[in-house]
Amino acid sequence: MIPLAQPSMRAAVSLALTLTAAAAALPGEEKTMTPSWLPAYPHHLPRWRGFNLLEKFHRDWSNRPFVEEDFRLIARWGFNFVRLPMDYRTWIQGDDWTQFNEATLREIDQAVAWGEQYGIHVMLNFHRAPGYTVASPPEERSLWTDPEAQRVCALHWGMFARRYRGIPSERLSFNLMNEPANVDPKVYVAVVQPIIEAIRREDPDRLIVSDGLSWGTQPILELAELHVAQATRGYLPMTLTHYRASWVQGADQYPLPTWPMVVANGILASPDKADLKPEAREPLVVEGAFPPSTRLRLHVMQVTSGARLAVKADGQVVWEKRFLCGPGEGEWKEARLLQPWNVYQNLYDRDYTMALPPDTQRVEIGVVEGDWLRVSELGISEPEGPEAVLPLTADWNRRPAQVQYRPGHPDGPFRGAEQWDRQWLWETAIVPWKEAEARGIGVMVGEFGAFNQTPHDVVLRWMEDCLKNWQAAGWGWALWNFRGSFGILDSGRADVAYEDFEGHQLDRQMLELLQRY
Numbered sequence: 001m002i003p004l005a006q007p008s009m010r011a012a013v014s015l016a017l018t019l020t021a022a023a024a025a026l027p028g029e030e031k032t033m034t035p036s037w038l039p040a041y042p043h044h045l046p047r048w049r050g051f052n053l054l055e056k057f058h059r060d061w062s063n064r065p066f067v068e069e070d071f072r073l074i075a076r077w078g079f080n081f082v083r084l085p086m087d088y089r090t091w092i093q094g095d096d097w098t099q100f101n102e103a104t105l106r107e108i109d110q111a112v113a114w115g116e117q118y119g120i121h122v123m124l125n126f127h128r129a130p131g132y133t134v135a136s137p138p139e140e141r142s143l144w145t146d147p148e149a150q151r152v153c154a155l156h157w158g159m160f161a162r163r164y165r166g167i168p169s170e171r172l173s174f175n176l177m178n179e180p181a182n183v184d185p186k187v188y189v190a191v192v193q194p195i196i197e198a199i200r201r202e203d204p205d206r207l208i209v210s211d212g213l214s215w216g217t218q219p220i221l222e223l224a225e226l227h228v229a230q231a232t233r234g235y236l237p238m239t240l241t242h243y244r245a246s247w248v249q250g251a252d253q254y255p256l257p258t259w260p261m262v263v264a265n266g267i268l269a270s271p272d273k274a275d276l277k278p279e280a281r282e283p284l285v286v287e288g289a290f291p292p293s294t295r296l297r298l299h300v301m302q303v304t305s306g307a308r309l310a311v312k313a314d315g316q317v318v319w320e321k322r323f324l325c326g327p328g329e330g331e332w333k334e335a336r337l338l339q340p341w342n343v344y345q346n347l348y349d350r351d352y353t354m355a356l357p358p359d360t361q362r363v364e365i366g367v368v369e370g371d372w373l374r375v376s377e378l379g380i381s382e383p384e385g386p387e388a389v390l391p392l393t394a395d396w397n398r399r400p401a402q403v404q405y406r407p408g409h410p411d412g413p414f415r416g417a418e419q420w421d422r423q424w425l426w427e428t429a430i431v432p433w434k435e436a437e438a439r440g441i442g443v444m445v446g447e448f449g450a451f452n453q454t455p456h457d458v459v460l461r462w463m464e465d466c467l468k469n470w471q472a473a474g475w476g477w478a479l480w481n482f483r484g485s486f487g488i489l490d491s492g493r494a495d496v497a498y499e500d501f502e503g504h505q506l507d508r509q510m511l512e513l514l515q516r517y
Contacts (some may be wrong), residue, residue: 002187003310005272008317009478010250013035018172021500022206025409025432027088027476030092031088035169036119037119037121037169037170037315038080038121038170040121040169040170040173040207040442041113041169041207041229041442042207042208042227042228042229042440042441043227043229043339043440043441043442044442045166045209045229045443045444045475045476046443046445046470046476047474047475047476048080048081048121048476048477048478049079049080049084049207049476049477049478049514049517050074050079050080050081050082050083050120050476050477050478050479050480051070051074051079051081051083051087051318051478051479051480051482051483051487052072052083052084052447052478052479052480052482053066053067053082053083053084053111054084054085054481054483054484055067055084055106055107055111055256056084056085056086056087056090056091056108057085057086057087057127058087058127058128058135058463059087059089059090059128063087063090063111065107065110066110066111066114066121067284067352068109068114069502070082070483071111071115071117071118071120072300073482073489073502074118074120074398074482075118075119075120076512077511077515078515079120079122079514080119080120080507081107081121081123081445081478082111082115082120082121082123082385082482083118083123083129083175083446083474083478084108084111084122084123084124086108086124086126086127086128087127087128087133087135088126088128088129088130089128089297090104091105091108092103097130097152097156098152098228098381100159104125104288105163106266110165111168112164112172115171115172115379116167116171116354118497119273121171121172122172122173123173123174123175123446123478124160124172124174124175125170125171125176125178125184125446126153126156126157126175126176126178127173127178128178128212129143129153129176129177129178130143130149130153130156131143131144131146131149131150131152131502132144132153132180132342133178134178134179134181134215134333136297137207142185142462143177143187143191144191146188146315152192154194154195154197154198155176155198156203157174157176157195157198157199158198158199158202159205160199161174161198161199161200161201161202161206162202162203164203164206165202165203166203168205169205169206169207171204173206173207173208173209174206174207174208174332175200175209175211175231175446176192176195176196176208176209176210176211177210177211177274178211178216179211179215179216179233179342180210180213181213181214181215183213185213185220185221186222187443188213188220189220189222189223189226189307189376191505192210192226192228193226194206194222194226194438196226198367199334203288207229208228208229208470209228209230209282209442209444209446209471210223210229210230210231210233211230211231211232211233211446212230212231212433214230214453215233216232216233216446216447217232217233218432219232219432219433219435219436219441219443220436221435221436221439221441222279222441223441223502224436224439224441224462229442229443229444230320230433230436230441230442230443231443231445231446231447232429232433232443232445232446233421233446233447233448234429234445234447234448234449234466234470235447235448235449236425236428236429237261237392237420238392239255239257240256240259240261240450240459240462241448241450241451241454241456241462242450242451243252243256243257243447243450243451243454244451244454245453246317246322251451253301253376253394254300255376255377255391255393256377256391256394257454257455257458258389258390258391258412258414259389259420259421259458259461259462259463259465260391260411260417260419260420260421261391261420261421262390262401262403262412262414262415262418262419262420262421262423263389263393263400263416263418263419263420263423264284264286264390264392264393264400264401264402264403264414264416264418264483265392265393265394265395265398265399265400265401266284266374266375266376266377266378266392266393266394266401266471267283267340267372267373267374267394267395267398267400268283268284268307268309268365268366268367268372268374268375268396268400269367269370269371269372270307270367270369270370270372270374271368272369272480273371273372274287275484276397277397277399278506279398279399280365280396280397280398280399280400282399282400283312283364283365283366283400283447284364284365284366284378284392285363285364285365285400285401285402285403286362286363286365286378286380286401286402286404286405287361287362287363287403287404287405288361288404288405288406288407289359289405290313290356290358290359290360290363290380290405291358291359291383292358292359292360292383293355293358293379293382293383294355294356294360294373294378294380294382294383295353295354295356295381296311296353296354296355296356296363296378296379297353297357297377297378297379297380297381297387298311298351298352298353298365298377298378298379299347299349299350299351299375299376299377299378299379299396300323300349300351300352300373300374300375301348301349301373301374301375301376302344302345302347302348302351302372302373303323303324303325303332303346303371303372303373303375304325304338304343304344304345304371304372304373305325305344305345305370305371305372305376306322306323306325306371307322307323307345307367307369307370307371307372307373308320308321308322308365308367308368308369309321309323309325309365309367309373310365310366310367310368310369311354311365311445312363312364312365312366313356313360313362314357314360314361314362315358315362316357318355318356319352319354320356320368321352322370323346323348323370323373324346325343325345325346326344326346327344329345329351330348330370331348331350331482332346332349333347333348333350334346335347337423337430351410352411354372357379365378365400366400368440374392374393374394375392375441376391376394377389377390377391377392378390378392380405380407382407385407387407388405388407388413388414390413390414392402401416402417403415403416404416404418409471421465421517422465422469423515424470425465425469426469429469430473431475434473443473443475444475444476444477444478445470445475445476445477445478447478447479447480448466448477448478448479448480449463449479449480449481449486449487450463450486451485451486452485452486452491452492452493452494455495456493456495456496456507456509457495459510460509460513463510463513463514464513464517467513467514467516468517470517471473477512483504487507488506488510488511488514489501489504489505489506489507490504490505491507493507494507
């Protein structure tokens with residue numbers, strides 16, 4: 001792969017503001033040194049570390065000028081990168097997507113200038129591009145099929161390329177669009193090629209980065225010949241990173257996250273349910289040493305058509321309950337009529353607790369009559385110490401959990417055949433992208449983080465495993481976001497001892513963790 005030529009150092013005369021080479025003195029601190037910019041090429045991205053800034057993330061939710069204090073603090077704490085995910089509708093005139101609003105563009109100019117001033121690389125991203133977005137509402141035209149949307153998207157990127165011509169790629173890069181999905185790789189490459197050409201007609205040296213396909217998770221090997229770097233994501237597993245996220249369908253049904261996480265299925269089906277695999281009709285099994293006065297807790301969620309659930313200890317039934325389904329009010333929270341099967345599925349969303357006989361060695365939990373139900377969480381309480389909690393997945397037509405209970409073990413109280421941990425993250429999220437690197441594609445992590453409803457201690461353990469992997473891979477990263485529900489400032493977590501810091505609530509533990517990597 002031949003890297004792009006080094007950019008010209010001439011001034012970007014289109015900027016409304018003068019860009020200075022040295023960072024300003026930070027209040028109450030010594031003056032910083034002149035920034036040391038990291039060389040950046042399509043075949044090799046530096047290990048940038050930083051944050052997404054969301055001021056222009058969505059015209060209707062977030063459309064404000066960028067904030068200098070963000071750049072000042074990011075530089076003060078030793079970070080060197082910001083990504084600006086933006087909605088193109090913020091810089092057009094009214095609803096005319098071919099006319100540009102100069103006042104808004106000057107606000108983006110200002111962010112680019114602050115990046116220069118504070119020694120921070122700025123990456124511009126179309127979070128909503130003409131014809132494509134992952135946000136709501138969807139675009140009326142499709143970038144993948146509509147020639148006019150393709151023309152206008154190229155028009156927009158060409159405008160930015162002309163506006164920032166001559167700013168070195170060490171300082172500024174273009175990230176084409178956020179998380180392209182539901183598009184064939186060949187179609188994607190065909191669509192973005194004229195957009196890339198529109199940028200390079202105006203500024204041949206500009207560094208261009210494409211997000212991977214499938215919401216940023218799948219590398220696009222076909223892009224190697226176009227000399228475009230790529231960005232992946234750090235949102236695995238989503239049941240941890242997006243736990244109770246209101247914008248994700250079904251996230252309110254995710255089990256309470258843990259990390260590392262035993263992958264254990266909680267769908268329990270009757271032995272008579274012949275449309276399922278034989279192993280999917282087996283009971284959930286927990287083996288271990290259960291001392292006297294141990295209690296077992298099951299959190300039952302959906303029940304379909306009705307089911308009788310039984311718990312056996314060393315082969316003997318110690319608890320059972322018939323869960324009914326139907327309309328109206330009952331023990332359940334909600335009743336739903338499922339079409340076209342014309343059966344009721346009732347949401348119980350309740351705990352059921354029972355005592356286990358002393359010295360039990362094997363616990364079996366299964367549906368012995370009826371249809372099927374979902375257990376989302378299993379808890380084991382001994383007379384001393386906290387409850388051991390095992391979140392359970394909802395994997396249809398798969399064998400229920402088969403786990404070992406081992407209280408006090410340093411790696412957690414449960415062990416199963418499948419484990420989500422640092423090694424799993426490496427194999428799932430790093431290895432596929434190493435093939436892209438081998439093809440001459442530079443890689444970074446454009447977004448990562450966990451929503452503020454995931455327990456803080458879980459987030460920190462998971463985050464450190466991610467950061468260790470990216471450090472080993474040589475990749476940079478950007479947390480989503482700096483201020484807000486994923487960030488280190490004002491995240492609104494209920495389980496953090498925040499530090500009052502210059503009018504903000506600072507998550508010092510998360511900040512120091514990020515600084516270590």
